Amino acid sequence: MMVGKCVALVVIAMILVASGAHADSSRTARIQAALETWLSSRSSAEKVTGVAAYVSFGDTGPAIEAFAGKVGSSPQDPPIRQGTLFQMGSTSKSFAAALILKLEAAGKLSIGDTLGKWLPQYPAWKDVTIQRLLNMTSGIPNYSETEAMSRIWIGDPTRDLTAEDLIALAYPAGSGDLPTSGGYHYSNTNYILAGMIAAKVAGQSYRDLVHRMIIEAVGLDSTFYESGAYPVAVTDRLAHGYFDNPACSDYQPKCIKPWNLALIGRDVSGMSTSWAQAAGGAIADARDVDRWMRAVFKGHVVPPKQQAEWMALVSIKTGQPIADVAADDPRGFSLGLGRAILGSIGAHWFYQGETLGYRTLYVWFEQENLMITLQTNSQPAAEADKLHDLLGSIYDIVRDAR
Template sequence: MRFSVCAAFAGLLAGLALPALALPVFAADPEVLRQKVQAIADAYVRDTAPGERATGISVSVSLPGGAMVNLGAGKVSTAADAAPITPETLYQIGSVSKSFTAAALLQLQAEGKVDLDDTLGKWTPEYPAWKDVTIRRLLNMTSGIMGYDNAPAMAETFQKLGMGRHFSPAVLVGFVDPTYPGAPEATEGYDYSNTNYILAGMVIERAGGMTVQETFQTRFFGDRYGLTDSHYVEGVFPKDVTDRMASGYFVAAAMPELKAFETDDIKLADMSWAGAAGGIVSSPAQVNLWVRALFAGDVLDAAGKAELTDVVSMKTGKTIGRASADDPHGFGLGVSGFSSAMGDGWTYEGESMGFRVLYAYLPDKDLVATIALNSGAEGEADHANTVLVEILKAAME
């Protein structure tokens, strides 16, 4: 997908469907697990990262009882004097950000400020073609609205103006607004679209009276959930953040027209192009804290969690409630559910042009694992799912 901040579910789920480790017996000593995971991370840096243009990996595993294993391998960039990757190294987390956007709207609904069954005609009347689309259909990817990152005009804009181009949400949405000539046709059923979450960000601002940045900072970042090193701006991140980020490297195999960007450091890009669809910067340990808070903590009340995890089939777009062996890939509200031989749970791979962050949460085993890589490899070139499955297996041996 163009300029993807989407989830690459299929590869991870195929990995999770490998012959099951019957019932988990977690490593009694986190240091034993640390050694196993460090070996996996080192092997990735040695054998796989060069083919993906990545220079390192950060890993966080959150075990039952609260123990955490956090580590890094490799360097933050290709520079000869580059610093080592550490657990505190920051990355663009891409579409993992969508769960924050969905959670904000669910909180606003609980406060009576919005209803997920409200239509865009109420909140964004400037888009009459979508007046009957509900907020819920934005969040579960059944809106029929094409992703702006798939619009040729978006690629052309980047070609002309580079990664420093600043986009307003209205400009992003305008790339696919059928009011304008040349806009892509509507989609059917389930279809992943970043435009949905830019529109959702607009609703957050109008219903809540704060910007998306203020909303994330007020509701989620800070001490309450431990998210003291998670950041969001619709623009260029400040130096005190980018200095602690790994450099991000673009892989142009799927988009040869943007090959010139392979020389750029994506961490310095203007992230307004991702916005509420994928603009957060964080670390794997922070993502693990968020995943636990979202699914098992008090980010949402019981009703909100039920709505968050009520999935549609990624094959048909129909509501199926939960993923199952017959239909193992489901999409909720900014989260993706799976059913596999290893267990049922939640997963997401957030991608930006220079980063990949992938988590898996197995509730029945009380296990969360997140990895972060500093390149934008996609498709068959993306081996993040394989690495994460190896880490999950190590945690369950």
């Protein structure tokens, strides 16, 4: 279902959540206007119908929460509002990293352990360490870029896949194997494997670990994770999501017709998220994304030793360890977290997680104790994606008001 050129802007909230101090009403109105302006200008190009923003100025507030547009393209669809849910995509890779590090802190494993120790059924990858899975230097191919994955999305979209099903899409079979890589290579397969290790070590399903050790432990009341189908109480709150990305797969070097072409225009909200699982299958609202990521960056999730491991960067350019990003090496990746020099605003922790019809973006401005989180309901082509422009506009508003 495609979104028309004219999208009604339905503004239903400019909510100040204050603890002691009140956010300036003019600043709130300007942030709301920024959302409306962005949605009006990008609705056609990005096939987006709504956007949510959460801007927090400290661990307990104050904060500004704002929404524009609707949950879908139908005239009957309601407005985006507080509690509207979006798929988190790869921002929830941080859940897998947290579980591994919590298990390490409990003496159950080490991030230096190999796959051969915990998952011996995959001997081709036996020497890869857990750390290399989490920082994307394993060289293991990406199952979600395969033609087989695209066929499932298109032809069997409600099928619930197991972690083993996903690994089988990337595991070498001896003929027609996917290419391996050196250095840094982004592969969702890494995080499916990490989730399997966490489950094996703990003796519980990955789903139950996320609920017990993350959602309940941190008090996330609008964050949800299921390895298969979500309950109606969650899906009823989920915005519709639209796929509009004509890009070819990483494994289509001479691409003429993208494998995902038949997905373009679809509302993917009814598809099974089991294809993402530990690589990005969680659902949340923007406020809970903020709450979780603040806990991560403030060191409230794991002990100091594991926190240091969590933040240790490799260069996206070289795959080698770096102390921090720099002008000549501006992008780094740690364990499920990204860091980059973001234009004139400098080096910051950030992540944009995507699924087939959703985007969740946060940036953590540590020195200012500021976090900006945005969520919207489409996946466009990379060159059409201007969600970072909205984040920049909001940052400028906040900076000018200080």
